[in-house]
Amino acid sequence: MAFKLLVIALASAALVSAQGPVQCEDMRVRRSAHSLTDSDWQNVQRVLSQLHRDGQFGRFARTHDAVFDNVHGHSAFFPFHRRFVLEFENLCRQIDPTFTVPYWDTTRDYRTPESSPILSDWALGGNGEGPDQCLQSGIQGNWTLGFPNWHCLKRRFSGGDGTILPWVPAELMSSFIQKDDRLSDFREHIEFSIHGATHIGLGGDAGTRHAPNDFFFYMHHANIDRLWWQWQNNPGRLFQYNGPGSNGEAQLSDVIPEDRAVSFGNQAVGSVMILGFNGMCYYYDSAPVPPGRYPGESSDESGRMKLTPKRHIPVSLSGSSNVANHGLEIERIHMALDEQAGLKEFFPKVAQLEPSRMGIVPHRPGARSNKCGGGSEYRKPSTKHALVYPARMAQNWVKMHGFVPERVEKVYRDACRLIDLLNNSTYVSPY
Numbered sequence: 001m002a003f004k005l006l007v008i009a010l011a012s013a014a015l016v017s018a019q020g021p022v023q024c025e026d027m028r029v030r031r032s033a034h035s036l037t038d039s040d041w042q043n044v045q046r047v048l049s050q051l052h053r054d055g056q057f058g059r060f061a062r063t064h065d066a067v068f069d070n071v072h073g074h075s076a077f078f079p080f081h082r083r084f085v086l087e088f089e090n091l092c093r094q095i096d097p098t099f100t101v102p103y104w105d106t107t108r109d110y111r112t113p114e115s116s117p118i119l120s121d122w123a124l125g126g127n128g129e130g131p132d133q134c135l136q137s138g139i140q141g142n143w144t145l146g147f148p149n150w151h152c153l154k155r156r157f158s159g160g161d162g163t164i165l166p167w168v169p170a171e172l173m174s175s176f177i178q179k180d181d182r183l184s185d186f187r188e189h190i191e192f193s194i195h196g197a198t199h200i201g202l203g204g205d206a207g208t209r210h211a212p213n214d215f216f217f218y219m220h221h222a223n224i225d226r227l228w229w230q231w232q233n234n235p236g237r238l239f240q241y242n243g244p245g246s247n248g249e250a251q252l253s254d255v256i257p258e259d260r261a262v263s264f265g266n267q268a269v270g271s272v273m274i275l276g277f278n279g280m281c282y283y284y285d286s287a288p289v290p291p292g293r294y295p296g297e298s299s300d301e302s303g304r305m306k307l308t309p310k311r312h313i314p315v316s317l318s319g320s321s322n323v324a325n326h327g328l329e330i331e332r333i334h335m336a337l338d339e340q341a342g343l344k345e346f347f348p349k350v351a352q353l354e355p356s357r358m359g360i361v362p363h364r365p366g367a368r369s370n371k372c373g374g375g376s377e378y379r380k381p382s383t384k385h386a387l388v389y390p391a392r393m394a395q396n397w398v399k400m401h402g403f404v405p406e407r408v409e410k411v412y413r414d415a416c417r418l419i420d421l422l423n424n425s426t427y428v429s430p431y
Helices: 002-019 038-053 056-071 077-093 170-179 183-202 216-232 323-337 395-401 405-423
Strands: 028-030 282-284 297-299 305-307
Touching: 038 056, 038 077, 056 077, 077 183, 077 216, 170 183, 170 216, 170 323, 170 405, 183 216, 183 395, 183 405, 323 405, 395 405
Parallel strands: 028 282
Antiparallel strands: 297 305
């Protein structure tokens, strides 16, 4: 099977280079994990169990471990995981042609993650049990895995008492999408916030280099991919690729990192930038749909990519998958801008919008303040409307990824400052 997939990948790469971008004939929709029924989860379990029996989980975990240092902290973070999750999804579709990886928008569960329906016994399962923290519930309950050694699938919630320290709110994702004009900034902000927080929160295998042992990994990175696509669908960003690459500054011609266990056939980054083309035959139920034709592109004198004008898509102002409440989020942030001038730094695109006329009644809960800390310092605010500070990123996670601690801390402090500004305004989160 692995050889068959390699041949297909090589043939696809040759076709793209010879004929230009190839548009997908059949598109599939990745759905929110929150929308899955019991029957849906049972089907996911059936497909995953077959892959487990075939030893495929170990193959993907081994590859992720092999390329880890060339992906995390590098521009390849987004294109690698886009291609990696797709490879896994395509493998699942050989068992069930209707299968798609559901995405887990963890901002919906960020206040008390352990109470998420996604961690129910009929879905991903909860915390590990016993001295080894073995997962005994959910669709991967009582699994034994072979990489990096024979072991039970582990979960170790970060709260230490069966709870998970808070993740990050949707408003922080919206801020990154709006204010980060460079991919390198957006990638760093995502890695230092929602990406790391969720991995650390679940712990066990999810907190290691071999995180693909846990199906959570694919759901989480499908959501990260959704956020990247949201970011891309703002003017001038579709083909933007910069930051630390494989040989100096990142280029669209860079080869996506791979390992022979899961090979992409030396596929270039540029071929996976646009959903709906070159095998990226999927889209998300809460994000902009792929374009009807491959976007025009040319280079200016500086060598940067320029796009032909395209229609503005308002949904790209928000990072939440709760599309029904995007308007409320944007409206309420717009009202808060006049009360807290510092919010314009975090929501520059909302600041450019015309004043709202939706007639939302402001809510004034009064000033709210909590210590921005996490870990043992963390205290949940008493006001139910207040946004919650995320937990601080664990030092061992920072070290494992080779991140610069001072840069991680700055992203964390900025997140706390954003939350303070919103909490001390009339803003009430609609999520």
